[in-house]
Amino acid sequence: MWKRVGRDRQREKVYRAERKFRDEIGCNYILRDDEVKKLIRRLVGRSGLKVEVKFKNGDRFWARARRVMGERYRVELPRWARNEVVICHELAHILAGLENWHNGAFVSQMIKLYRRVAGREKAEMLKKHFRAERVRVTGRGEKPIWVFKAGE
Ligand SMILES: [Zn+2]
Numbered sequence: 246m247w248k249r250v251g252r253d254r255q256r257e258k259v260y261r262a263e264r265k266f267r268d269e270i271g272c273n274y275i276l277r278d279d280e281v282k283k284l285i286r287r288l289v290g291r292s293g294l295k296v297e298v299k300f301k302n303g304d305r306f307w308a309r310a311r312r313v314m315g316e317r318y319r320v321e322l323p324r325w326a327r328n329e330v331v332i333c334h335e336l337a338h339i340l341a342g343l344e345n346w347h348n349g350a351f352v353s354q355m356i357k358l359y360r361r362v363a364g365r366e367k368a369e370m371l372k373k374h375f376r377a378e379r380v381r382v383t384g385r386g387e388k389p390i391w392v393f394k395a396g397e
Contacts, residue, residue: 251390253346255380259334262374267330269374270367276327284329285320288336288358296320296339300327310338330371333358341384344391350384 267273276284282298289296294316301323308326313319320335337355338345345351352375360368375382 246394247344247391248394249391251348251388253348253390255347255349255352258378258380259347259352259375262378262380263330263334263371265377266371266374267328270370272328272330273325274328275324276329276332278327281322281327281332284332284362285336288333288361289340292340294318294339296336298322308335310335310343312343329362330359333362344389344393345384346390348384348390349381349387350389352380352382353384356382 278300281300285296285298296318297313297320299319299321301321304323304325306321306323308320308322308331310318310320318339320332320339322332322335326332326335333355337351337358340358341351341354356368356372356375359371372382381387
């Protein structure tokens, strides 16, 4: 069973960095539903995972990613979240492993995804914002937040 062995220390800092970055590059627009689906398909691509999207009306919700069952996942997106930065954030939760929450492995995965969407230059800008908030951007040498222990 899953055992929590760490804390989600970086969450607030990650949110803050992303907010500042989105303001800086003007990434606060709302993609159309079909654009969102296309983007998700492209990014999940060869991973072999199944990711469905659920659009939520209104802006009162958090965006989130969760496991539906087995290797099927769902990304829930309110209107404000339908842009490349937030979508890469949610998909990074899935591709890095939900158990990593907002640790360095997660952030590293998010930057990778965003580089594929927006190119190297913008990905570097995003990384700069993470660094400015003292966010860990690599999973190297890092302990996980959750670990799986068989038979407990
Ligand atoms: Zn998150």
